[in-house]
Amino acid sequence: MAGYYPLMLDLKGKLCVVIGGGSVAERKIRSLLDADADRVRAISPVVTEGIEGLAAGGSIVLERREYLEQDLNNASLVFAATDDPILNHSLAAAATAVGALVNVADDSHQGDFVTPAVIRRGDLVIALTTGGASPALASLIGRELQVRYGPDYAGKVVRLRELREQVLKRLSNPEERRAVLRLAAEELNTASSAEPSDDGDEEQMEEWIRRLQAAADRRLT
Numbered sequence: 096m097a098g099y100y101p102l103m104l105d106l107k108g109k110l111c112v113v114i115g116g117g118s119v120a121e122r123k124i125r126s127l128l129d130a131d132a133d134r135v136r137a138i139s140p141v142v143t144e145g146i147e148g149l150a151a152g153g154s155i156v157l158e159r160r161e162y163l164e165q166d167l168n169n170a171s172l173v174f175a176a177t178d179d180p181i182l183n184h185s186l187a188a189a190a191t192a193v194g195a196l197v198n199v200a201d202d203s204h205q206g207d208f209v210t211p212a213v214i215r216r217g218d219l220v221i222a223l224t225t226g227g228a229s230p231a232l233a234s235l236i237g238r239e240l241q242v243r244y245g246p247d248y249a250g251k252v253v254r255l256r257e258l259r260e261q262v263l264k265r266l267s268n269p270e271e272r273r274a275v276l277r278l279a280a281e282e283l284n285t286a287s288s289a290e291p292s293d294d295g296d297e298e299q300m301e302e303w304i305r306r307l308q309a310a311a312d313r314r315l316t
């Protein structure tokens with residue numbers, strides 16, 4: 096067991112190399128693309144139809160052959176996802192030697208990181224792990240969170256971002272700012288939130304800020 100440090104990586108411009116082409120490799124590739132990774136390279140003599148499609152569509156670069164040592168040059172992230180445990184093991188060492196972080200599909204202890212179950216709602220990203228204790232439980236809890244935090248959360252987060260930009264510009268008292276932003280988050284986090292529905296409608300935004308300020312003043316006094 097490792098005490099994993101969770102973080103959210105921006106993968107734009109970073110080379111991600113996936114060795115292997117089975118269903119596990121495909122899942123890792125799809126999760127990279129979901130995160131807008133724009134330099135994904137897969138290496139495997141045999142690949143799933145899904146991986147083939149992603150390569151044909153230009154989303155990834157596919158090398159249909161066995162792994163070669165130079166494949167890891169310049170990589171930031173490496174995924175060892177072959178069905179050959181000895182190769183996966185040596186990939187962990189090779190990745191470390193070139194300064195890349197590595198995920199080892201068949202033995203997480205050999206790698207630097209594990210991949211979490213992920214729920215995406217626009218800018219809201221929820222990632223969770225059991226640290227390898229039970230991938231099935233991670234998946235199950237992920238499904239529960241998908242129900243609790245439905246697709247409407249993408250829009251809610253957009254509105255909160257717009258509100259926050261305005262509030263940071265206009266309210267100079269940090270205590271009031273924090274109270275307003277917390278109240279707005281509380282409001283939108285309820286199922287039947289009455290947030291402004293019309294994106295970019297200035298009057299509605301004004302009205303919302305006024306209402307939040309009044310509620311914040313009541314809370315602060």
Ligand SMILES: C[C@@]1(CC(=O)O)c2cc3[nH]c(cc4nc(cc5[nH]c(cc(n2)[C@H]1CCC(=O)O)[C@@](C)(CC(=O)O)[C@@H]5CCC(=O)O)C(CC(=O)O)=C4CCC(=O)O)c(CCC(=O)O)c3CC(=O)O
Nearest residue numbers: 201203209210211212224225226227228229230231233234
């Ligand atoms: C350690 C880790 C390393 C890593 O891959 O980073 C790892 C390792 C292994 N998984 C195995 C099996 C399964 N993996 C899944 C599913 C997922 N596995 C994922 C992550 C991880 N899997 C990392 C930590 C996970 C954590 O604990 O939090 C998820 C969350 C994310 C993703 O991969 O995208 C994704 C769910 C995505 C979603 O649904 O949202 C299912 C469920 C299913 O298929 O229905 C099963 C079958 C049921 C079961 O075994 O529980 C095996 C045994 C293989 C064998 O039997 O030989 C190993 C190898 C080992 O244990 O050493």
Ligand SMILES: NC(=O)C1=CN([C@@H]2O[C@H](COP(=O)(O)OP(=O)(O)OC[C@H]3O[C@@H](n4cnc5c(N)ncnc54)[C@H](O)[C@@H]3O)[C@@H](O)[C@H]2O)C=CC1
Nearest residue numbers: 115116117118119120138139140141161162177178200201
């Ligand atoms: N981490 C996870 O979530 C899970 C991990 N696993 C483990 O992950 C591994 C892979 O599982 P699957 O994708 O189901 O296997 P698979 O048998 O479907 O695919 C293996 C892939 O490895 C490729 N490969 C083999 N030798 C290679 C080489 N020298 N160079 C490049 N590619 C090579 C093959 O071409 C094939 O595409 C297994 O060891 C399995 O135990 C299994 C389930 C879940």
